[in-house]
Amino acid sequence: MENFETSAIRTQTERSQFDEHSTPLYLTSSFIFEDAEDMRASFAEEKSKNLYSRFSNPNVTEFTDKIVKMEGAEAGYAFATGMAAIYSTFATLLDAGDHIVSCQSVFGSTHTLFTKYFPKWNIETTYFKAEDAEHVEQYIKPNTKILYLETPTNPAIEILDLEFFGKIAKKHNLIFIVDNCFATPYLQQPIKYGADVVVHSATKLIDGQGRVLGGVAVGKADLIREIYLFARNTGPAMSPFNAWVLSRSLETLAIRVEKHCENALKVAQFLEDHPNVKLTKYPFLESHPSYAVAKKQMKLGGNIVAFEIKGGIEGGRNFLNKIKMCSLSANLGDTRTIVTHPASTTHSKLTDEERNEVGITAGLVRCSVGLEHIDDIIADLKQALD
Numbered sequence: 214m215e216n217f218e219t220s221a222i223r224t225q226t227e228r229s230q231f232d233e234h235s236t237p238l239y240l241t242s243s244f245i246f247e248d249a250e251d252m253r254a255s256f257a258e259e260k261s262k263n264l265y266s267r268f269s270n271p272n273v274t275e276f277t278d279k280i281v282k283m284e285g286a287e288a289g290y291a292f293a294t295g296m297a298a299i300y301s302t303f304a305t306l307l308d309a310g311d312h313i314v315s316c317q318s319v320f321g322s323t324h325t326l327f328t329k330y331f332p333k334w335n336i337e338t339t340y341f342k343a344e345d346a347e348h349v350e351q352y353i354k355p356n357t358k359i360l361y362l363e364t365p366t367n368p369a370i371e372i373l374d375l376e377f378f379g380k381i382a383k384k385h386n387l388i389f390i391v392d393n394c395f396a397t398p399y400l401q402q403p404i405k406y407g408a409d410v411v412v413h414s415a416t417k418l419i420d421g422q423g424r425v426l427g428g429v430a431v432g433k434a435d436l437i438r439e440i441y442l443f444a445r446n447t448g449p450a451m452s453p454f455n456a457w458v459l460s461r462s463l464e465t466l467a468i469r470v471e472k473h474c475e476n477a478l479k480v481a482q483f484l485e486d487h488p489n490v491k492l493t494k495y496p497f498l499e500s501h502p503s504y505a506v507a508k509k510q511m512k513l514g515g516n517i518v519a520f521e522i523k524g525g526i527e528g529g530r531n532f533l534n535k536i537k538m539c540s541l542s543a544n545l546g547d548t549r550t551i552v553t554h555p556a557s558t559t560h561s562k563l564t565d566e567e568r569n570e571v572g573i574t575a576g577l578v579r580c581s582v583g584l585e586h587i588d589d590i591i592a593d594l595k596q597a598l599d
Contacts, residue, residue: 295414298428369572379407417546
């Protein structure tokens with residue numbers, strides 16, 4: 214197998230008659246056929262051929278093939294957004310009456326799927342807390358079909374043991390799905406630990422520059438086949454342009470993520486020693502409760518640091534108002550450092566009790582550490598905290 218960086222750069226579509234060095238854009242809605250038999254055989258899937266860009270497109274195939282190789286998967290399908298990937302995966306694999314067991318700390322829109330929309334179709338979700346992971350089997354029912362988790366989690370930066378959950382899923386014959394967005398396939402490959410499907414929001418570190426939306430699901434060929442058929446008929450396909458951008462982004466993923474992680478560790482170490490910070494969470498800080506697990510399954514600690522400012526919600530708002538260089542944005546995994554205060558923004562509609570349940574305390578700040586010079590990042594955080 215090629216090394217990660219080589220696969221990321223050298224996995225390309227076939228060259229056209231023009232012998233281009235870099236893959237061109239295929240901005241076309243559809244493709245043509247030589248004759249009636251070619252068209253029949255293509256639609257019958259007796260031959261592999263692009264039919265229509267909602268089904269497949271050379272740019273989208275190139276991007277997907279790269280992620281499949283990086284994750285060590287069998288097959289994949291790319292989507293317009295990360296949430297399209299998550300929704301389509303669940304909608305494909307679940308039937309009315311099925312049950313999901315999920316880590317409690319999940320992305321807000323995923324939580325909304327579980328609590329607002331899936332119940333309409335008689336699909337239940339039971340949450341377990343990260344600190345209670347060893348007792349997860351008590352939540353598994355006869356109708357449980359999927360075991361789902363993020364690691365690291367958003368925004369509490371909890372680490373869940375992929376090896377442990379892979380064994381639980383196999384023991385109970387569950388479909389094990391992992392959102393690997395925060396780590397990227399460069400830092401961890403959940404399939405090595407038994408994951409059946411891995412999903413990403415490619416909008417984040419995979420793009421890495423805050424330009425385009427995208428999502429992808431990769432995993433076992435039989436499951437991806439069903440996900441593909443669902444998506445082919447419901448239409449959440451990735452655009453060729455976004456796929457072309459994301460495929461170029463993957464060429465620098467390894468080197469970018471290395472620097473993100475180097476900066477993030479230094480930011481975490483600075484925050485841990487700051488008198489106005491009550492708590493700092495970063496997977497590769499020895500003070501992280503799951504430090505040993507993070508070291509086991511991750512190459513580096515990622516680019517997200519969570520920390521709690523003294524002064525609660527007002528302390529968090531005051532911090533945001535004092536920030537000068539860092540961006541105030543809902544995105545993450547960007548070249549630019551981004552800070553958000555979930556309690557007063559993304560999770561402000563939840564009660565204090567609901568926020569605390571998912572690890573969002575009043576003064577919690579999520580920092581997506583970028584690629585600026587580390588001295589400048591720390592200087593901005595320092596002046597806002599002092």
